[in-house]
Amino acid sequence: MQTDKPREACGIFGVFAREDMDVARVMYYGLYALQHRGQESAGIATSAGGEITCKKGMGLVGEVFDHNSFEKLGGRMAIGHVRYSTTGDSVPENAQPLVTRYAAGKMALAHNGNLTNAGSLARELIDKGAVFQTSTDSEIIAFIIAKEYAAGSTIEEAITLAMKRLQGAYSLLIMLEDKLIALRDPWGFRPLCIGDLDGSTVVASESCALDTVGAKFVRDVKPGEVVIIDNGGMTARQVRTDCQSSLCVFEYIYFARPDSVIDGISVYEARLEAGRLLARQAKAEADAVIGVPDSGIDAAIGYAQESGIPYAIGFVKNAYVGRTFIRPNQDQREAGVRIKLNPLKETVRGKRIVMVDDSIVRGTTSARIIRLLRQAGAKEVHMRVSSPSFLHPCYYGTDVGTHKELTAYRNSLEALCKKIGADSLDFLDVSGLSDMLGGRKVFCNACFTGNYPVRSEKETQQ
Ligand code: SF4
Missing domain, CATH: 3.60.20.10 (Aminohydrolase, N-terminal nucleophile (Ntn) domain)
Structure with a gap:
């Protein structure tokens, strides 16, 4: 989507x-x-x-x-x-x-x-x-x-x-x-x-x-x-x-389905916990917490539980946008996002919103979604991301992009916040990943830290 x-x-x-x-x-x-x-x-x-x-x-x-x-x-x-x-x-x-x-x-x-x-x-x-x-x-x-x-x-x-x-x-x-x-x-x-x-x-x-x-x-x-x-x-x-055991931590944050349990840890529980940790690490003064469907929702619920700010449904997702959907050209991208995801005005109008999403790669979609929230009447939009920022490519079977494509690699937090048009922006700290997994210490987090468990022949080409 x-x-x-x-x-x-x-x-x-x-x-x-x-x-x-x-x-x-x-x-x-x-x-x-x-x-x-x-x-x-x-x-x-x-x-x-x-x-x-x-x-x-x-x-x-x-x-x-x-x-x-x-x-x-x-x-x-x-x-x-x-x-x-x-x-x-x-x-x-x-x-x-x-x-x-x-x-x-x-x-x-x-x-x-x-x-x-x-x-x-x-x-x-x-x-x-x-x-x-x-x-x-x-x-x-x-x-x-x-x-x-x-x-x-x-x-x-x-x-x-x-x-x-x-x-x-x-x-x-x-x-x-x-x-x-x-x-x-x-x-x-x-x-x-x-x-x-x-x-x-x-x-x-x-x-x-x-x-x-x-x-x-x-x-x-x-x-x-x-x-x-x-x-x-x-x-x-x-x-x-x-x-060294190096299960991909991003399976818990985004890839896997929330009803899966991987190596003894529930994906859903991990996402809720990421939201709770984020609420402690990156507080915001707000009236409602919303999640970007689908995988931002669980972390948004966790954020709301921990912060005491009420959780609300912020977007209605069109479940019928499939492969046959004619992809919009550059000029129509805004409309394309709106077709897939429409803000619920009743939830956001006149409110200070915490919007939780699982990750930012290029930042283009986050910017569009935030614009839609403002058009729907949101007074403030504070973006919270339930993973650390992507700073390095992945060589282990995902398409987490090259340094050039990773917006957090090229921009400071302040610059990225401005670029996506949020009132504030924060990411889960790398130190929170172990807590998110109930204290598990060994896993792959290379796309966030650059600590690659196995060197790749492609590293030199990035
Ligand atoms: S680099 Fe990131 S996406 Fe790739 S396996 Fe490791 S944690 Fe997962």
Whole structure:
């Protein structure tokens, strides 16, 4: 809805059915629940009778699949993917799952995250004769696993060897003809969890997808862990323990759905707490607190609880603005925002407003929204942001932009406040992130601090 929000790269979902089950339909509902993690393409690969079948395409889950798709996608095992491209082009051949051949048959792979050493790995493989069909780093992962397997390793050993070479973010689902493998990079940048659906196993980027298909949450896949699900049951191996746990803190602030629980912490609770912390750190004299839909709302409620300033609904969001909406040109941007988001005059007229949003990347949308509030009669607009300011790019599977694109990197707080037209502006302090997560000390906050858990080959190019 808001063009200057960072976007998550992908969502992944998988099923290993032990009972008769309409696996493709479960996949469809699971991917639907993860649609917020990627809207450019969607795909499902199923395995039946030793054969892997895949349907994927550009668009939303509901645009790529219909009833006929389910009939063609039989089988008892499946993986699926929704994608937004942060590396690789937005083209059909980059849609996932990626289905490739290796020495023992076919392999399907679904990936969430970005490798930080993809460039050097690709160069090395190309120099040795590798040919790639896509421009994604996911194909590099598939290639390395296939290569290790061809050199005489078991598939489990091949994955372990690959994990020693891969740097950066990769939550992965790998489907072979007889087993489903779930793994998470040793830093645990992106989430991945396991659920139980009447004795069958489900794996998803977020627990909200488990709830959607009626599965019970079992546990998160641990950073550096490989979980193998087959007819014999589920086995897990901790392959790497040598990296600092670095779950993306922005999953809690913005990317994940509030009804998800990641690594034992509720996203909704974290957002409420961010709002409460913000109210303590960045007080404002005001008559009402409003949130920018959707993800600013929870933090706004927290801000209101802590400050004692009443919470009010500040905007009505048009839920029907979809992909077919004709994007406004530069002159019509104001109208474009108003079509999506209209201030509730009764709430804001004549009032001093605290407006809470989850982040500012370029600042253009914040400026437009504040102008709309003033046109609706707001007397003062104090903007509070439930994350620290973005000062550095992300290399781990999101599109938090380059230094050039990050307005907080280029402007002082005062200059940014003026630029967006607010009466005051403040961000959550970096020190508040740990409190927001109930005291958790280890997580990735590199886009706010520049403390990168893994160096990226792209850093020098920024
Ligand atoms: S750099 Fe920021 S957006 Fe990227 S993984 Fe770390 S916390 Fe998340």
